[in-house]
Amino acid sequence: MTTDPNQIPLTTLEPEPAVTCSTCAACCCQLEVILLTDTGVPDRYIDTDEWGGDVMARLDDGWCIALDRDTMLCSIYENRPWVCREFEMGSAECLEERNGLSTIYR
Ligand code: SF4
Ligand code: SF4
Known part of the structure; x- marks a missing residue:
C-alpha cells in the first residue's frame, strides 16, 4: 500500500470543541448585563x-x-436576568465571546 505524503493522518486532527455552556469559561459573563425586568436578582x-x-x-x-x-456557572441561574436568558448558546454573539477568550481553550 502506498501512502500519500500530503495526507494528514486522522490521528493528528483535533476535533472541533463542542459549543456548550458546560465546556465554556462563561465568556459571556464578562459582558454588561442591563436589568430590563425584575427576575429576582438579589x-x-x-x-x-x-x-x-x-445592571x-x-x-x-x-x-x-x-x-x-469555582464552577464558572451562574450562582443565580433561576433568577438570572432576561438578557442572560436571551443570550443564545452557539449564536454569533456567543461564538464571538468565546473567540475573544480563545486562549482559555488552548
Ligand atoms: S452562551 Fe456561549 S459564551 Fe456564554 S457561557 Fe454559554 S457557550 Fe459560553
Ligand atoms: S447573572 Fe449569571 S448568567 Fe448572567 S452574566 Fe451573571 S453569572 Fe452570567
Missing part, C-alpha cells in the same frame, strides 16, 4: 450604570459578581 448583585439604569455588578476583573468562580 439587590447585592445590582449596580447602577452611568445613566442610572440597573449586574461586576468585579474589578470584569466578571459578573454572580458568577461562581
